[in-house]
Structures are given as C-alpha cells and as structure tokens.
Amino acid sequence: MSDYLWDKSGEPDAEVERLEELFKDLRYQPRELELPLLELPLNAQLAHAPGRNYWPGLAAAALILMGLAGFWLVQHRGEEVAQSNVVAQANQATQETQPTREANAGEDSGVRVNAPQKVDQRQADSRVELPRRQALPHMAVRRRQELVGPQMVEPKTKEASPDRPEVADVGPQRRLEQQREREQQAEGLRAKEELMLALQVASTKLNHAQRKARGGTSIPGPDSKPAAPARIPWNKSR
Amino acid sequence: MYEVEATGGLLLMVEQDPREATTSPVRERGAHVSLVESVQAGDREAFGQLYKLYAPMVHGILLARVPFDEVADLVQDVFLLAFKKLHTLRDNAAFGGWLAMITRNHAMNFHRRTHASEELTEDMARTDSRASEAREVLAIIRSLPDAYRETLILRLVEGMTGPEIAERTGLMPDSVRVNLHRGMKLLREKLRGEERI
Numbered sequence: 001m002s003d004y005l006w007d008k009s010g011e012p013d014a015e016v017e018r019l020e021e022l023f024k025d026l027r028y029q030p031r032e033l034e035l036p037l038l039e040l041p042l043n044a045q046l047a048h049a050p051g052r053n054y055w056p057g058l059a060a061a062a063l064i065l066m067g068l069a070g071f072w073l074v075q076h077r078g079e080e081v082a083q084s085n086v087v088a089q090a091n092q093a094t095q096e097t098q099p100t101r102e103a104n105a106g107e108d109s110g111v112r113v114n115a116p117q118k119v120d121q122r123q124a125d126s127r128v129e130l131p132r133r134q135a136l137p138h139m140a141v142r143r144r145q146e147l148v149g150p151q152m153v154e155p156k157t158k159e160a161s162p163d164r165p166e167v168a169d170v171g172p173q174r175r176l177e178q179q180r181e182r183e184q185q186a187e188g189l190r191a192k193e194e195l196m197l198a199l200q201v202a203s204t205k206l207n208h209a210q211r212k213a214r215g216g217t218s219i220p221g222p223d224s225k226p227a228a229p230a231r232i233p234w235n236k237s238r
Numbered sequence: 239m240y241e242v243e244a245t246g247g248l249l250l251m252v253e254q255d256p257r258e259a260t261t262s263p264v265r266e267r268g269a270h271v272s273l274v275e276s277v278q279a280g281d282r283e284a285f286g287q288l289y290k291l292y293a294p295m296v297h298g299i300l301l302a303r304v305p306f307d308e309v310a311d312l313v314q315d316v317f318l319l320a321f322k323k324l325h326t327l328r329d330n331a332a333f334g335g336w337l338a339m340i341t342r343n344h345a346m347n348f349h350r351r352t353h354a355s356e357e358l359t360e361d362m363a364r365t366d367s368r369a370s371e372a373r374e375v376l377a378i379i380r381s382l383p384d385a386y387r388e389t390l391i392l393r394l395v396e397g398m399t400g401p402e403i404a405e406r407t408g409l410m411p412d413s414v415r416v417n418l419h420r421g422m423k424l425l426r427e428k429l430r431g432e433e434r435i
Contacts, residue, residue: 003415005400005418005419005422006399006400006415006418007399007400007401015426016394016422019375020394022368022371022372023372023394023395025369025372026301026306026372026395027294027297027395027396027397028293028294028297028298028313028396030290030293031293031310031313031314033285033286033289033314033317034314034318035282035285035318035321
C-alpha cells in the first residue's frame, strides 16, 4: 500500500507536492556549528577525573606563600623597631642638648650645674650615624637569650655588667635602653604569635582541602571555563 | 522482504524495498547510539555528525513554535545546550526524543524571554508573493494542535518521511502516521476555508 504523505511512495498527492514546493525556502539550510574549544568534560566521569583535582597543589602553594609572608613580616618588624630606636635616640639627644645650653646659660649667669651631657651628646651623635650597630646588638642578645636562656648569655657591654651595682648604672639613658629592650621583646613575641597563627590557618586550610580531595567532590578546574568559540568544519557538505 | 505492521486495527503486509532495508530506522538508530557514545567519550567529530543528522528535526520543531528569522540561531543554541548536557542523557538510544524535548523547552524559554512580536514586520517588507504565501500557510499550520503542526512541518517543510520523523523524534511510527493524516486533513479544511474567504 503506497502512501505519499507517509513515506513519499506511490502516486504523489498534488496538494502535498504543492506545499512541499512552497515551503522549499523555509527548509533547514546547513550551517556550521560553533562549539567552544575547551568545553570539556563531556560526561560526569571526565568531570571527576583525578588529574583534574588542583586543590592539593593550590593548598601547598598557599601554605608556602603564607610562610614567606610571615617571614617577611618578622624581618620587616625588626627593621621598623630598629628605625624607631634611631628616631627615639635622636629625639632624646636633641632633648638632652637643650638643658646643656640652658646650663651653660646658667653658668654664665653665675649658677653652677654639674652636667655630663657633652659626653652623652657625642654618644647620641654616633648612634645617629650608625643606627644598625646600635640596634642589632640588642636583638642579638635577645635571640641568644631565647635560644640558650638568659643566664647563659654573658654581658658584653660595660653597662650590662652584673659586677657593678645596678643603681650606679641606672641613669635615664640606661632606663630608656631597658624600656626599648622590653618593647623589642614584646614586638618580637607579637610577630612570633602572628606567624604561628598564620601557619595554623594555613595548616587548617590544607587539611580541609585534603579532606575535600579524599571525599571525591570535585570543583571544575581552570580549564573547564568556556573559551572563545572555534569553528569546526564538519558541516561543510551535507 | 515483507514487513508486518498493525495500524488502526488493520494488519498490513507491505513489501519493503531492499535498498530501504539497509538504511532502516532500526539500523540508523544503532548507528546514532554509537555516535552518542563516541561523543560521550570525547569525540567532537561524532557530535558534528549528530548535528548533521538531527539539525533538520530541531529546525522543524523550532519552526513550529518560533518566528522563522530566529530559528537558525536557536538551532545552534539547542545543539550547544545538548552538547553541554549530554552527560545527563541516561539512555543513549533515546537521544532523538531527548533532543526534541530540549528543543521544545528552548522554544518555550524563547517565548518567555521575548514578548511575541510575530513576523509581521519582516513580512511587510517582503514583496515576494510566494514567500508571503509560504508564511501564511505556515501560520495556518502553527494554529493546529501541537502534535499535528510539528509532524506536518517536519514532513512538508523539512522533507522528512514518516519513518524518519518517528526515528528522530522517538515517537511511535503509528502515532506519527496518524498525526500526519489527521493534521493534513485539518490543514486542507483550513486552506479551503481561507480560499472561500
């Protein structure tokens, strides 16, 4: 049994033929399909491929970066403290020269003042010229104290000698130095705590990433982002 | 070779052309399944072949629902969408029906996104009487029920045969045959009604 409408077999139906001819221009015209080049993965298995898990690498990189940042922070703070010491010493020196001038003025007017400030000023000037030489010994002593204990560190400077009575050494200069040392120690402790905190955070993140990686949940990698479409010439002839 | 088919309560015995037997829908479907599997394995060329095979069907389904000028772009969109969602296809043998469903949904989304403006502006500019007649008849087909208009457009506009329509869309051949005949009958009535006016 022939049926032209069904399978185009047998005697053609005039009206169907007329409609076919009429709709010729509306028929599908072959056209190239544009697919994004990097539109992978295609199926779920590819999406969960182990090679596409970048989390451990990213976590390790983050850990290294955080460690470097912490190290830089500690170094930077040490330098800042040293610079602030220099500024403080310079200020102190200027303050100390002021009473000397006043004392000199007083001497002129008949009032006698015992003032060893000229020596101090020279010391202050030498400190301003060589800031690192002044700041670094304090840090070195502190580090040695941290490593081997305060009792094992021998005093190097004459002022710090325990043979001398402490009262004799305790002048405004010495008190200032002790205060600075305490401040430096506090700064160092703070920096150390910050570094430990950063390492703890990084460690937690690494653990989290590892747990995710083991759990099998995958997040699309950077190459799964759609890229610029590329023309694929598979439909040139139909 | 004879093929036995039951349609509308009648048992038919039809002689089948041996040439037709080599490209029977069953064999074609098997080839399509292997193509889908190849695409799932990462073969992009295989998707190009699927595109060639199914583009007329997608075009026809869209033509039954959206303005003609939008159809070509929407065909591309549908295939891109299908490419991205191919991993969600459970039965590879049902690729045609799955694609047809995506196409219908995409046409619905198009209507949601854009307010209906119809094709009057395009038609008014045209002076070609044949083209305008084609659009008028297309509009009449579009006014038919869903099942009829889609099948009729695939047959009359895209030039597919009934078995091809059934194979590509995943519909039962009997349903397609019935839809074709009933739809054609309705279309004839409407065209005659138009002529009388």
